[in-house]
Amino acid sequence: MNNFDLFLERAKLCAKTILEMSHPTLITHYDCDGLCSGAIVCKFLEVNNIKYELKIVRKLDDEFLESLKNKQELIFSDLGGAAKKLNEFDSNIVIFDHHQTEGLNKLQLNPQLFGLDGGNEMSASSCVYWALEQLPEIALVGSIGDMQYPLKGANKTLAQKFEKMGILEIETDLKIYGRASRPLVQLLSYSDEPFFPGLANNEERCAWFLESIGLKPINGSWPKYIDLSLEQKKLLIGALASYLTEYYKEKIDPNYLIGEVYNLKRFRDIPELYDAGEFSTLLNACGRHKKEQLGINICLGDLKAIEEGKKVLAAHKKALRDGVDYAYKNVIDLGSFLFLDGRGVIDDGIIGVVAGMLYAGARKKVILAIALDENSNIKISTRGTKELVQKGLNLGLILKEVCAIVQGVGGGHKIAAGATIPKNKLNEFLVEFEKALNQQLKN
Structure with missing residues (x-):
C-alpha cells in the first residue's frame, strides 16, 4: 500500500469507530476550516441518528481539556493532534486534524502521519470528508478558507471528483477575491493577492482607473466582475496586467491575474456562497465574530442562517477595512x-x-x-x-x-x-x- 491507501484505511477505521458511539462530544475549531470539518461530522452523526454534544473553541488549553475528562466519547476536528494531554484520557477518542502532530497515542486521521501535506494539500475539512463523505462542497470551502489555494494533491482529487458529480464548476478566471460579490471599485481596492499598489485601499483611485478603460457605473452603482461580459472581463484583466507592468517596470503576464476558481453550482443565486473563496470568508466572519453555531448551521444548509450570515459578513468586512486602515498606519x-x-x-x-x-x-x-x-x-x-x-x-x-x-x-x-x-x-x-x-x- 502507498501512503494514501494507508490514510484511507485509517479513514475507514475512524468512521467505523464513530458509528459505534452512542452520544459523543464533538469539539471543533472556530475558524472556517473548523466550522466546515465540524459540520461534516455533525451531518454524519445526524444521518446515522447519533445524538451528540457540540463544543466550538478557539484553543485547546489544559483547563478546557480537563473539563472533558469525564466524557466517554470524544471527537475532535481541526485540532487535538498536538494535545498530548489526551494520552491521559480513558475516553474513546477520534481525532481529525491536519496540523503538525507528535507523541499522541489516540486514533487520529491526519495527513501528517502518512507523509501527506497537511499545510497545502489537505485541510481538516477534506481530511474529514475522506472518512465520512458528507457535505462535499463544504469540504473544499474549508480547504480554501485554510489558505490552501490553489487546490492541490488530495484537495484537487476531491475537486475533480465533485466536478464529475456535477456539484462543482472549476474555471480559469480572475482570481481576485470578491469577483462574485464585490462592486468593481471594492474588488480592486481590497484585493490583497494580487496586490495593486496605488489602487489598494483607495476607491476613488480605483474608480478613476476603471473609467479610464471604459468601465462605468450602471444606474449609479458599480457592477460586479461576475456580471461583466466576456469582452469586458478580458479588457479589465489586460488593463490590470498593464498597470502592474508599468508600476514594477517589468512585464506582468495577464496569466498572473488568473487561476482556478471554484463555483458551487447549487449556490448560483447566492453571491456570498457561489464562489468557494467567498463562502469561506462568510464562515470566517461567523467564527471570528462569535457566531460559530451560525456558521455550522450555514454549512448544514439552513436558509435562515444564510440570511443572518450575510449581516455578520457585512459587519466583518467593515471591521476588516477599519483594521487594515489602522494597520497600515501603525x-x-x-x-x-x-x-x-x-x-x-x-x-x-x-x-x-x-x-x-x-x-x-x-x-x-x-x-x-x-x-x-x-x-x-x-x-x-x-x-x-x-x-x-x-x-x-x-x-x-x-x-x-x-x-x-x-x-x-x-x-x-x-x-x-x-x-x-x-x-x-x-x-x-x-x-x-x-x-x-x-x-x-x-x-
Whole structure:
C-alpha cells in the first residue's frame, strides 16, 4: 500500500469507530476550516441518528481539556493532534486534524502521519470528508478558507471528483477575491493577492482607473466582475496586467491575474456562497465574530442562517477595512519581522486576517500581530510567505517552542500560526521569537 491507501484505511477505521458511539462530544475549531470539518461530522452523526454534544473553541488549553475528562466519547476536528494531554484520557477518542502532530497515542486521521501535506494539500475539512463523505462542497470551502489555494494533491482529487458529480464548476478566471460579490471599485481596492499598489485601499483611485478603460457605473452603482461580459472581463484583466507592468517596470503576464476558481453550482443565486473563496470568508466572519453555531448551521444548509450570515459578513468586512486602515498606519518594522500592536483596537478574532492582508503580495518579511483576548491575555497571529517557507520557515514550530518558554500555548502551520501568552510575557516572547526566526532562516 502507498501512503494514501494507508490514510484511507485509517479513514475507514475512524468512521467505523464513530458509528459505534452512542452520544459523543464533538469539539471543533472556530475558524472556517473548523466550522466546515465540524459540520461534516455533525451531518454524519445526524444521518446515522447519533445524538451528540457540540463544543466550538478557539484553543485547546489544559483547563478546557480537563473539563472533558469525564466524557466517554470524544471527537475532535481541526485540532487535538498536538494535545498530548489526551494520552491521559480513558475516553474513546477520534481525532481529525491536519496540523503538525507528535507523541499522541489516540486514533487520529491526519495527513501528517502518512507523509501527506497537511499545510497545502489537505485541510481538516477534506481530511474529514475522506472518512465520512458528507457535505462535499463544504469540504473544499474549508480547504480554501485554510489558505490552501490553489487546490492541490488530495484537495484537487476531491475537486475533480465533485466536478464529475456535477456539484462543482472549476474555471480559469480572475482570481481576485470578491469577483462574485464585490462592486468593481471594492474588488480592486481590497484585493490583497494580487496586490495593486496605488489602487489598494483607495476607491476613488480605483474608480478613476476603471473609467479610464471604459468601465462605468450602471444606474449609479458599480457592477460586479461576475456580471461583466466576456469582452469586458478580458479588457479589465489586460488593463490590470498593464498597470502592474508599468508600476514594477517589468512585464506582468495577464496569466498572473488568473487561476482556478471554484463555483458551487447549487449556490448560483447566492453571491456570498457561489464562489468557494467567498463562502469561506462568510464562515470566517461567523467564527471570528462569535457566531460559530451560525456558521455550522450555514454549512448544514439552513436558509435562515444564510440570511443572518450575510449581516455578520457585512459587519466583518467593515471591521476588516477599519483594521487594515489602522494597520497600515501603525505597523512597525523591527528588522527581522514586521510588528503590529492591535491591542484595544483590533478584535482578537480578526487580528490574523488583518495581518495576512497587510502588504499581501508585496510583503517580504514575517508579520507578527497582537490583540487582547476576552481574558486580557495576548493573542498572537503570525503570517509568512511562500518564499520564506521555501527557505525553511516553520512558524508553527517557532510558536510552539517559544510558547513553551513563556508559559503560553501556540502552534499551527509553516506559513501561518497563532498563540496565546500571558500579558506580562510579551517582551520576552518577542526576544525569543526573533532568535528562533533568525536561526530558522539562517539554517
